[in-house]
Every structure is written in structure tokens, then in C-alpha cells.
Amino acid sequence: MFIINPVAGSGKGEQVVQNYLVEHPELKGSFKTYVTEYPGHAKELARQVATLYSESIKLLIVVGGDGTMYEVLNGLKDFSGIPLAFIPVGSGNDFARGCAMPLKPTINLHETLHDVSLHPYWAGKYKTDFKHDRHEKLFASSLGFGFDAEVASLANESRAKKWLNKARLKYLVYIYGLILMTFKFKPKKLKLIYDGKERDLTGIWMLTVSNHPYFGGGMKIAPNATINKQTFYITIVHQISKWKLLCLFLTVFFGKHLQLKEVETFQVTDLELTSDQKLTYHADGFTDSCYRCLVRKDPNARLVKRKL
Numbered sequence: 001m002f003i004i005n006p007v008a009g010s011g012k013g014e015q016v017v018q019n020y021l022v023e024h025p026e027l028k029g030s031f032k033t034y035v036t037e038y039p040g041h042a043k044e045l046a047r048q049v050a051t052l053y054s055e056s057i058k059l060l061i062v063v064g065g066d067g068t069m070y071e072v073l074n075g076l077k078d079f080s081g082i083p084l085a086f087i088p089v090g091s092g093n094d095f096a097r098g099c100a101m102p103l104k105p106t107i108n109l110h111e112t113l114h115d116v117s118l119h120p121y122w123a124g125k126y127k128t129d130f131k132h133d134r135h136e137k138l139f140a141s142s143l144g145f146g147f148d149a150e151v152a153s154l155a156n157e158s159r160a161k162k163w164l165n166k167a168r169l170k171y172l173v174y175i176y177g178l179i180l181m182t183f184k185f186k187p188k189k190l191k192l193i194y195d196g197k198e199r200d201l202t203g204i205w206m207l208t209v210s211n212h213p214y215f216g217g218g219m220k221i222a223p224n225a226t227i228n229k230q231t232f233y234i235t236i237v238h239q240i241s242k243w244k245l246l247c248l249f250l251t252v253f254f255g256k257h258l259q260l261k262e263v264e265t266f267q268v269t270d271l272e273l274t275s276d277q278k279l280t281y282h283a284d285g286f287t288d289s290c291y292r293c294l295v296r297k298d299p300n301a302r303l304v305k306r307k308l
């Protein structure tokens, strides 16, 4: 079964699948295809098809970007038994990078259907403020608090994003946001509780919680992260000068930012994060804000097509 976001990235998701099915007539009749019609539709579709066909779905193939994967994962919150694959046609595609899958959609689709096996994947679970457990959400790749989330929020709200996305120039919105936020951002005070430790931190620029190394479209924010059942990889950027922040965003693509003394990394099994001020965060690129966030691993392993 395919769930396709026709507007992710430059909008070629539907074409990729159609071309593939035309080139492989032997597959005719083996697939059902659903195309999203509005934001949030991938989550609804995933929940509906899982409810209707949970026993018969052999593989649910998500064709989109990280945002579409996030929606589908949350639609399948109560259906951890449905195997998943991700064909990257978005602009970031970090989930494909984290799973060591090809970034070229046609190659990825071919390998997904022929060569790559299913392996367990443990998503993250988070809930904000004092919401009930039933409002807990899942994230596939990462959660980010502070600077990067404010850049993402600015970019998501930008009216230019839609047409820049079509022209494959969405990164320009992020560069604009990055420069603007470098001057506007006010470092945060955070309280962290994890693995029996309590820490009060000041001057925090950003904190990310990672399931695998990548975020923000190929930045290796947690270079040592490996997909696993128990732990998240936390990266904290403490008080940092503006030029060093720029240096961080250049070196992070190679994972070399860990050499900066302002960058701290460690592993946790769960995390509680509290702030006196409203804190912007993103979950796989979706932005929102909160005062408190509880993060833990989803105890349910989901089968995912991945090489790593």
C-alpha cells in the first residue's frame, strides 16, 4: 500500500510511483495507492487503512518527506504491527538517511521492493505540558528545542516557502531564518531530568533528541547515534558566540561540531525538559511550542525497511 504526498519536495512523488508501476506491469493489482489531499491527511489515511486492512497490509510505503513520515507514524500509533518503508521525495528526507536508504526515489523504491529487508525501529514518544498519555505523539527522527526550532518555525510560516519548495530552493528560507535568528534568538533556561539526574541549565541555544544521526536535511547532529531500543542521543549547544554558531552549522554536516567546547552530547533513556518561558520545538520538522516535554522510547518495535 502506498500513501503519497503529492506536494512534498518538488512534487514528484506520484510520478515516481506511477512510472515504477508502468515499468513493472507484473506488479499490477498488488498495490493500493492513496494520495494525500491536505495537510494532516496522511495521518488520517494511515489510521483508516490500518483499521480496515491491518491484517492484510504487507508493507505501507510512505512517499513524501519527513513530515509525511511523521504523520503516517502518528496515524499508526495503535498499529505498531504494520511494516513501513519510506521513499524520500521531500526536501529533507532525514529518515531515509538515518536508515541508510538511497536518497534517489526510484532507486530507493526498487531496493525497497527487492533487496532491503525489514528491521525493527524504535520511534520516540513525547507529550507536552500536562497532557494525558493518550495525547502522546511519536517522532521518527528527532525532536529539537530552541534555536533550530525557531528557524524551522520561521521557515514554516514563511509565505515564500511554498513556491521556493517547488523550485527546490526551500533551503533559502532556512538560510534566511538562520541569519535572522542568529541576531534575534535569546538563549534559554532549561531544567532537565533524565536517568535520575536533575540539571538546571542557562544560556542554552538548542537541545536535540535523536533516534539516528540526521536532522534538518542531512546535518549529522548526533554522528554517533545508532538506531536502538533503549536510548536517545542528546545534543546540547551551550552559550555560543555568533561566529562559532555559523561554524557549527558548517561543520555539523560532517559531524565535526562535536569538537566545539560549547557542544555537549550524551545518551538518555528518557527525558523531562521544563522551561519558565514558552519554548519552540519541532518534531521531525513540525513546529509547536510548550513549557514542558516528556520524551521516552516507544516500547513497540516497528518493522521498517532499512539497511542500518
Ligand SMILES: Nc1ncnc2c1ncn2[C@@H]1O[C@H](COP(=O)(O)OP(=O)(O)OP(=O)(O)O)[C@@H](O)[C@H]1O
Pocket: 005, 006, 007, 008, 009, 010, 036, 037, 038, 039, 040, 041, 042, 064, 065, 066, 067, 068, 069, 071, 089, 090, 091, 092, 093, 094, 165, 284, 285
Ligand atoms: N495535498 C496536500 N496539499 C497541501 N499540503 C499537503 C498535502 N498533502 C500533504 N501536505 C502537507 O505537506 C507538508 C510537507 O510534507 P513533507 O514534510 O513530507 O515534505 P517536505 O517538507 O518537502 O520534506 P521534509 O519534511 O523532508 O523537509 C506536510 O505538512 C503535509 O501535511
